[in-house]
Amino acid sequence: MLQPINVSLESLNLITLAPMLVAIAGGLIILVLDLINSKLHKTLYVMLTLLILFIDFGAVLGLNVNERGFFDVMLIDGVSIISQLMIIVASMLFIPLSLTSKRFHEYSYPEFFALFLFMIAGFQFMVTSDNLILIFVGLETASLALYTLIALHNRSNSFEAAVKYFTMGALSAGFYAMGSAVIYGLTGSIELYKVAAVLSLRMDEASIMIAIFGASVLLLTAFAFKLSLFPFHTWAPDVYEGASAPLAGYMSVVPKVAAFVVSIRIFGMYIDLGIEWVRIIILVLAVGTMTLANIMALVQEDVKRMLAYSSISHAGFIMAALALDTTEGTTAIFLYYALFMFTNLGAFAMLWISRHKVRRFSDRYDNPYEKFAGLINIMPMGAVIMALFMLSLAGVPPFSVFWGKIYVMQAAVNSGYVWLAIVMGLNSAIAAYYYLKLIVFMFLKEPVKSVDTVYYNLSKPLMAVIGLATVATIGAIFYIQPLISYIYYMISASGY
Amino acid sequence: MIGLTHYLVVSALIFSIGLIGVLRRRNLLMLFFATEVMLNAVNIAFAAISHFYNDLTGQMFAFFIIAIAASEVAVGLGILIVLYKRYGSLDLDELESMKG
Numbered sequence: 001m002l003q004p005i006n007v008s009l010e011s012l013n014l015i016t017l018a019p020m021l022v023a024i025a026g027g028l029i030i031l032v033l034d035l036i037n038s039k040l041h042k043t044l045y046v047m048l049t050l051l052i053l054f055i056d057f058g059a060v061l062g063l064n065v066n067e068r069g070f071f072d073v074m075l076i077d078g079v080s081i082i083s084q085l086m087i088i089v090a091s092m093l094f095i096p097l098s099l100t101s102k103r104f105h106e107y108s109y110p111e112f113f114a115l116f117l118f119m120i121a122g123f124q125f126m127v128t129s130d131n132l133i134l135i136f137v138g139l140e141t142a143s144l145a146l147y148t149l150i151a152l153h154n155r156s157n158s159f160e161a162a163v164k165y166f167t168m169g170a171l172s173a174g175f176y177a178m179g180s181a182v183i184y185g186l187t188g189s190i191e192l193y194k195v196a197a198v199l200s201l202r203m204d205e206a207s208i209m210i211a212i213f214g215a216s217v218l219l220l221t222a223f224a225f226k227l228s229l230f231p232f233h234t235w236a237p238d239v240y241e242g243a244s245a246p247l248a249g250y251m252s253v254v255p256k257v258a259a260f261v262v263s264i265r266i267f268g269m270y271i272d273l274g275i276e277w278v279r280i281i282i283l284v285l286a287v288g289t290m291t292l293a294n295i296m297a298l299v300q301e302d303v304k305r306m307l308a309y310s311s312i313s314h315a316g317f318i319m320a321a322l323a324l325d326t327t328e329g330t331t332a333i334f335l336y337y338a339l340f341m342f343t344n345l346g347a348f349a350m351l352w353i354s355r356h357k358v359r360r361f362s363d364r365y366d367n368p369y370e371k372f373a374g375l376i377n378i379m380p381m382g383a384v385i386m387a388l389f390m391l392s393l394a395g396v397p398p399f400s401v402f403w404g405k406i407y408v409m410q411a412a413v414n415s416g417y418v419w420l421a422i423v424m425g426l427n428s429a430i431a432a433y434y435y436l437k438l439i440v441f442m443f444l445k446e447p448v449k450s451v452d453t454v455y456y457n458l459s460k461p462l463m464a465v466i467g468l469a470t471v472a473t474i475g476a477i478f479y480i481q482p483l484i485s486y487i488y489y490m491i492s493a494s495g496y
Numbered sequence: 497m498i499g500l501t502h503y504l505v506v507s508a509l510i511f512s513i514g515l516i517g518v519l520r521r522r523n524l525l526m527l528f529f530a531t532e533v534m535l536n537a538v539n540i541a542f543a544a545i546s547h548f549y550n551d552l553t554g555q556m557f558a559f560f561i562i563a564i565a566a567s568e569v570a571v572g573l574g575i576l577i578v579l580y581k582r583y584g585s586l587d588l589d590e591l592e593s594m595k596g
Contacts, residue, residue: 136561147575151575163575163591170568181545
């Protein structure tokens with residue numbers, strides 16, 4: 001005779017689920033609104049999405065650090081709170097970019113906004129759990145929604161991009177599942193804290209290293225696909241080129257933040273157990289990623305592809321901070337992304353406002369360098385702002401990404417990896433070349449054709465977003481210290 | 497007597513077959529099938545390990561993988577249909593326009 005199962009509501013600690021429930025409920029509300037009246041203007045949906053994101057933000061701020069909930073599956077620690085805040089802020093910057101002056105296919109569907117909110121819920125689930133099942137479900141929810149968002153752009157390039165991303169995503173899902181199966185086989189558990197406990201007891205067994213090697217290689221491959229690390233980065237430039245510019249900028253930040261949180265949980269655990277070669281593999285991947293992506297970015301003819309390679313190279317920087325596995329290194333990951341987010345979204349938004357329906361400068365590319373030639377004569381303000389973003393990405397002080405770079409290097413030196421800091425410095429020097437190339441085109445060259453206006457797509461909301469990104473880029477020196485101490489406090493509170 | 501090892505070997509073999517399929521196939525539909533084969537190989541491993549430990553967690557994971565595989569097929573086939581309507585082909589070599 002089976003006993004009925006009694007679960008008290010208090011033990012579930014449902015408040016830990018509140019942020020995701022807000023996002024999911026918001027998505028459903030948008031779908032229902034569309035059912036009731038299908039003639040609503042997209043502005044309403046944009047504002048509704050912003051409102052839901054604000055509530056979501058508040059719900060995350062209301063969480064207590066270091067709590068578990070829902071049968072101990074949810075884990076609210078400092079890392080998860082910071083990453084959720086970053087995901088929501090990036091989404092709030094992204095969503096007003098749909099209020100362009102020209103009409104675009106994807107934003108006429110309310111499903112776009114519903115899928116967007118479901119995607120955010122997926123990312124939030126991914127970062128607030130140390131249960132391999134929930135991480136997998138969150139990862140796939142978010143990824144499947146993201147493939148659809150890319151394909152909605154309704155250009156032939158976008159379908160190709162969606163298919164490429166989908167194939168890579170499906171492959172990495174297979175690797176992730178197999179890696180979790182190996183971990184489950186080794187330890188009989190899929191909760192990472194139990195896995196760590198069992199593994200630390202079994203560390204001196206003879207053949208366990210081979211099994212741990214298998215599991216970590218499979219998981220590392222899965223996350224290398226998601227983070228576009230060196231041998232698995234080939235999809236990223238194509239997908240960024242095919243996706244719409246704001247979505248490309250979004251993809252270079254939010255999915256990577258979520259994947260980095262999971263990597264910190266999994267590979268941080270391995271490094272803490274004293275498995276030194278995991279650290280070596282990660283370092284090799286990181287150095288390979290930043291160097292090769294930099295060299296590839298040098299030869300690109302298209303600004304969007306150049307930015308894609310540059311964001312791959314920045315991911316390499318951050319991966320190196322992951323290998324350090326110190327509190328400072330983990331702080332560096334979030335600090336870097338918090339600063340990089342504004343600058344990179346701003347740069348992609350600048351591409352978005354110069355988007356044309358037809359390719360006017362090249363048969364192959366949307367944003368070749370020639371398009372920006374002599375921009376200072378046509379649109380001085382735009383050229384100066386774009387140049388600011390480029391200088392910031394190149395790591396010129398006192399703009400925002402400089403502080404991220406210097407903090408990563410400092411963390412590397414403090415944990416005894418002086419050579420790593422030198423490699424990073426050299427890479428920043430190489431990277432400066434292709435960022436400056438765009439500035440040279442904008443300021444020193446003559447316009448190629450008689451261009452009526454490059455800023456075809458400009459509107460007030462876009463100006464607001466770009467203005468915000470500019471302020472965050474220039475004013476970094478004023479908020480960097482409180483930001484570092486907040487992130488450091490949250491991360492040391494959760495024990496990383 | 498068939499033990500855990502046999503199941504794990506079968507699972508690893510099927511996973512490799514799926515992986516080779518992903519790397520070798522040029523037809524997108526076949527490529528998607530290959531990724532499904534990989535996920536199903538993992539299901540075998542989970543079910544076997546779960547039985548070995550007398551613990552239901554593994555079987556639960558297998559059910560989640562089945563659900564995720566199904567939703568992946570739904571989204572993937574949707575994208576493939578749009579692609580086929582536009583190009584009339586699902587061959588990777590013919591479709592590729594972005595390189596470099």
